[in-house]
Amino acid sequence: MKVGPDNSIYSVFSTANRRPPSIYDEKMVLPASSETKAPPAASDSQLVADFHSRMARQSLDWADADKDGRVTKDEYMSGQARLAELNDRPNDTAGNEKRWSEIDTGGKGWVNETELNDGLAKMLPVSVGHLDQGFAERLRNLRT
Numbered sequence: 688m689k690v691g692p693d694n695s696i697y698s699v700f701s702t703a704n705r706r707p708p709s710i711y712d713e714k715m716v717l718p719a720s721s722e723t724k725a726p727p728a729a730s731d732s733q734l735v736a737d738f739h740s741r742m743a744r745q746s747l748d749w750a751d752a753d754k755d756g757r758v759t760k761d762e763y764m765s766g767q768a769r770l771a772e773l774n775d776r777p778n779d780t781a782g783n784e785k786r787w788s789e790i791d792t793g794g795k796g797w798v799n800e801t802e803l804n805d806g807l808a809k810m811l812p813v814s815v816g817h818l819d820q821g822f823a824e825r826l827r828n829l830r831t
Contacts, residue, residue, distance in 0.1 A: 731815040738813060743804035757797045763787055786810060 729737070750758045750766035758766075764783055771778040790806030791798050798806065 734815050735813055739804050739808045739811075742807050742811070743800050746803055746807065747800050757799050758803060759797045760787055760791065763790070 746766075747756075747758060749770075750762045752762050752765065764780070764787070767783040767786075768778045789810055790803060792802075792806070
């Protein structure tokens with residue numbers, strides 16, 4: 688390919704007509720205060736609670752077939768069967784029954800989002816990890 692002034696790619700290589708971009712070229716106005724306002728940092732427990740809450744909301748949206756805000760045992764079992772099929776794995780009915788009993792501790796046959804959140808938090812305990820200051824140095828030493 689021949690690159691010349693009639694090609695659009697020419698401008699990439701040519702420095703003759705380039706000038707540094709200027710903020711005034713776009714009529715950009717800076718705000719009066721240039722301070723950045725970062726959101727407040729969440730505590731570890733808040734991060735974990737938010738994780739379980741999102742997971743419960745997604746599980747409810749996935750399994751609640753009639754969209755009444757509750758997941759019945761039948762809806763849960765059907766949802767788990769669909770997940771197994773989508774992931775090309777066998778449906779573990781016995782495991783699903785066990786998990787349902789851990790979610791529906793009252794045995795009423797349905798759970799709301801709060802109960803689903805509590806059940807998932809018990810079944811899937813997570814924590815927030817923190818790296819100590821020497822972690823990067825240990826990684827560098829592993830590479831050598």
